[in-house]
Amino acid sequence: MTQAIETSTATQTKRRPSAKPHGQWKVDGTAPLNHNEEFKQFDNGLNVRERIETIYAKEGFDSIPSDDLHGRFRWWGLYTQRKPGIDGGKTATLEPHELEDRYFMLRVRIDGGALTTEQLRVIGGISTEFGRDTADVTDRQNIQLHWIDIADVPEIWRRLEAVGLSTTEACGDVPRVILGSPVAGIAKDEIIDPTPVIREISDRFIGDAELANLPRKFKSAITGHPSQDVVHEINDISLVGVVHPELGPGYDLWVGGGLSTNARLAERLGAFVSEENAAAVWHGVVAIFRDYGYRRLRNKARLKFLMKDWGAEKFRRVLEEEYLGFALPDGPAPARPSQPGDHVGVHEQKDGQFYIGAAPVVGRVSGTVLTRLADLLESQGSYRLRTTPHQKIVVLDVARDKVDAVVAGLAELGLSSSPSVFHRSTIACTGLEFCKLAIVDTKDTAGRTVAGLEDRLADISERLPAQLSLHINGCPNSCARIQTADIGLKGQLLPDPDGGQTPGFQVHLGGGLASTDRDEAGLGRTVRGLKVTADGLVEYVDRVVRRYDGQHVEGETFAEWAHRADEEDLK
Known part of the structure; x- marks a missing residue:
């Protein structure tokens, strides 16, 4: 049964031209130019969930074929983790199957970093029961767990989805988690609340099979806070809150950022995006990446390489003419931030309550800490928190007379609201x-x-x-x-x-x-x-x-x- 879903090398949908094509679907055709493109085209990565639930969780690790294990599993937030005891000198010399353990890293997708204490408690329980008490807050606002056995994945999904969480497209050549301001909707000085836009994008497009075969990963960030707290310069698309002199609050559009071995900062397109158009603009940029992104060489397949070749003017023109069908108005650039974007410390909310930003050491927590954090917050009347793009945790809705107790409780958990500089x-x-x-x-x-x-x-x-x-x-x-x-x-x-x-x-x-x-x-x-x-x-x-x-x-x-x-x- 497992052989049936291995990649077919005969997959050909269009004839490609001859002169070193980039693999751009709208230019070169959709015939796959490497094995990664073959397995994605042969079977959409989202389809692997059914096999995980009906075959692999029951038959075990050895039943998983390579294209699923090293490819499609990422579409559901799963990577095999490194086998203990293999030193760094072996990383470049051993094959993936020699480096990997029979356990998985599982990435819980948290768009905008928004969590309830109920959701936090579920993640903590999964960590302690299935993940050897591991948990890391990442700089993409996700929480990562380790030591996950394939047999436990269906039950983990059941528990996460029962409280509105998922691992859908947490990894893979897909739209990854949407970074959002950790103080969305509560900050006194917020320009615009990005919560509705993040929710609309997530509800409409995450898990959409039409966007589940991109050239590589696609990173998004949306903030309406003047601290510009979502590292917008290094995402594939970012919407940054601004006030248009005639049109009011909205977003400034940035495209084409990314780091890795070929770092490049995003560029402003000079376009103003209203709240009502934000999801459509986001979808248009993703669709450009899908249709025009480079697929032949994997190390050249990020959107930043297309942006480098096209430039901001052409990218905006293609977006407006081919994908939106209307012109975006020109808009102002964001002002320079006057405050840090990590939100560490105690701050008053616009409703008179307080939010408290606290720092674990480099994001390392545990399931036990997460569960105790949920207990602490609920005992003090707080039921919401956010993760941040800086590996921090921001607690929301703390009453004035509860601030000292929450700060002290956080410190007991290794979460400092007044940490040293490092x-x-x-x-x-x-x-x-x-x-x-x-x-x-x-x-x-x-x-x-x-x-x-x-x-x-x-x-x-x-x-x-x-x-x-x-x-x-x-x-x-x-x-x-x-x-x-x-x-x-x-x-x-x-x-x-x-x-x-x-x-x-x-x-x-x-x-x-x-x-x-x-x-x-x-x-x-x-x-x-x-x-x-x-x-x-x-x-x-x-x-x-x-x-x-x-x-x-x-x-x-x-x-x-x-x-x-x-x-x-x-x-």
Whole structure:
């Protein structure tokens, strides 16, 4: 039975032209040009759910064919995780089946980061019962669990869907989770509430088979908050709240951002998008990616490569003429944010209640912590919370007389609302612990680094900026956004004195996005030969931060200093 759904290499729907086609469906035809395109075209990734429920959950891991296991499972938020004990030096030399365990990472999709305490309790229970108490808050506002057995997946889906959650298109060549402002609908200074647009897009288009075969993943972000709190410059599409002088509140449209090994910031199209047109515009941009996106080479298949070749003017013209059928009005650019976008701390809501942003260490929590968090909030009369694109948690609707109790309870759970600068601003990807692409450990390394820096920099902590970002990534793919951090670290193996290899990092310095204290978004600077071992990381960061402290001029950010400093001062 399982052989029946393996890819047919005979799948051909149109004849493609001869001169090195990009695999653009509207230009070259839809004939698949690589195996990834073959298996997607042969059987839509959404269809694998039925096989998981009726075959694989019953017959076990060995019943799963490769195209489902390494391909279509992603459409339902499932990746095989890394087998324990395989060092980073084997990542590039072993085949996927040699690296992978018989257990899965499961990604719970949380559009806009919006959760109720009931939903949080369900996720916590799934983690403790099925996931060995693992849970990470990601920088895409999802929650990831590990150690999931295929036999348990149908029951996990049943529990999630009973409270309005899912794993639908949490991974795969699809529209991934929609980032949304964590303070949507409650912030006093909000320009426009993105909740209706996020909900409309999610309800209409997530799980739509017509959008379930994109060239690669598609990332969305929507915010109406002036802090621009959804890292809009590095998403495929972003809608950023602005006020049009004649048309009132709406969104500024950005397209074509992405990091990984070919980082590129999104471009403004100069178009104003009203709330009523926002879902249609979103759909039009996704459809352009589906129809014109590059499919021949997987490492060139993100929307940023099409945007680089087309430019903003052509992209807007195609969007309006071929997909919308109407012209979008020109609109203003967003103003520079005047506050951080991570929402850490205690803030008054527009209804007089309070929201509290709290930081776990690099997003690492557990099912036990999530369940206890639900208990805490409900005991204090709060029933809503949000995850953030900065691996934080924001608690909503706290009465004035309950704030102190909630802050204290959060601290007991390791969720600080007044964290040190590096506790606040350090994020890390999954790393070697679970990821098959990773070369070095990240979560534990980051935790040790935060603790070490809190100790070593205590004497100058009051002089440091409120945010000084340290992003730690286990491989070149930049899930932790290393190019946009003050100090970004890309994992690699470095030679040691004994002729072997030791975990370490290439260093990027001076990156930042609009939601940080930079004048404008920009990518970090690399210095030739600047690499640091994992064991030497605390000492290096201590040294470079002290040089910034001693050399910067008044009002100069770390990023600004890092771009003008002599190379020797950055080593």
